[in-house]
Amino acid sequence: MVAFLEKSMRSAGFHQIIDFLNRSHICYALTKKPEVCVSFIKQFWRSAEASTDDNGEVKINATIDEIFEQLALMGYHTDSDKLTFQKGAFSPQWRFLIHNILHCLSPKKTAWEQFSSNIAAAVICLATNRKFNFSRMIFKHMVSNISSPHKFLMYPRFIQICLDMQRHQLQQHTRIYPVPSLSMKVFNNMKRPTKGFSGQEVALFPTMLDVTEPSTSPSRITSSPSHSPAPSTSHSPEPSTQHSPNNTTAAASQPSPT
Numbered sequence: 001m002v003a004f005l006e007k008s009m010r011s012a013g014f015h016q017i018i019d020f021l022n023r024s025h026i027c028y029a030l031t032k033k034p035e036v037c038v039s040f041i042k043q044f045w046r047s048a049e050a051s052t053d054d055n056g057e058v059k060i061n062a063t064i065d066e067i068f069e070q071l072a073l074m075g076y077h078t079d080s081d082k083l084t085f086q087k088g089a090f091s092p093q094w095r096f097l098i099h100n101i102l103h104c105l106s107p108k109k110t111a112w113e114q115f116s117s118n119i120a121a122a123v124i125c126l127a128t129n130r131k132f133n134f135s136r137m138i139f140k141h142m143v144s145n146i147s148s149p150h151k152f153l154m155y156p157r158f159i160q161i162c163l164d165m166q167r168h169q170l171q172q173h174t175r176i177y178p179v180p181s182l183s184m185k186v187f188n189n190m191k192r193p194t195k196g197f198s199g200q201e202v203a204l205f206p207t208m209l210d211v212t213e214p215s216t217s218p219s220r221i222t223s224s225p226s227h228s229p230a231p232s233t234s235h236s237p238e239p240s241t242q243h244s245p246n247n248t249t250a251a252a253s254q255p256s257p258t
Contacts, residue, residue: 067117094204095190106119127208157179
């Protein structure tokens with residue numbers, strides 16, 4: 001509701017309090033009347049998440065229609081406002097990008113043709129050279145798996161990296177599983193016509209066509225023996241680890257401003 005703070009014949013006897021409210025610092029909150037777009041509000045609450053920044057401030061982050069606008073530039077078109085998207089509706093190169101992120105970084109274990117708004121935001125930020133905290137995404141899903149009634153072996157590669165860095169003399173185990181890799185046939189699969197694909201090839205963004213050689217610097221995942229000085233706080237995009245003689249801890253890096 002919006003407050004009625006205008007003087008009229010009917011408001012006789014209330015002019016002093018009306019003047020007071022019009023001068024107050026809450027006047028804007030009482031009287032601002034924007035047009036409310038229901039679909040935007042629904043998208044806000046579907047995707048809203050609370051997070052705490054480096055200064056301890058709690059923020060609410062949400063994703064709304066900008067996702068649809070950016071995905072449209074990638075060749076994805078839909079009349080639905082649902083924040084679940086179909087990988088098959090993209091042209092081959094975009095599909096390959098989404099396919100790799102889904103299979104290598106997402107917490108999914110089923111329905112590989114679909115992806116959420118969180119993965120969509122990651123793809124958009126990656127393609128437009130904007131920051132996206134992949135470590136935070138990975139760590140958040142690990143936290144959710146702890147309280148899930150249906151736990152599964154989420155992110156075994158990343159956990160094993162942390163374990164290897166913490167334990168240099170791990171006992172040999174008989175149940176060792178090789179990590180599967182995407183094979184060359186994935187390219188043929190990406191070229192096949194898929195349901196929902198318009199057939200129109202969509203070029204990659206200019207921000208993705210930089211010919212600069214990729215960095216060859218070592219990973220910034222760090223571990224320190226107990227006798228070494230404590231490592232400084234890192235904002236690297238990889239999961240960070242802290243050493244303890246009796247336990248292993250995986251910690252997410254601080255969320256980026258975006």
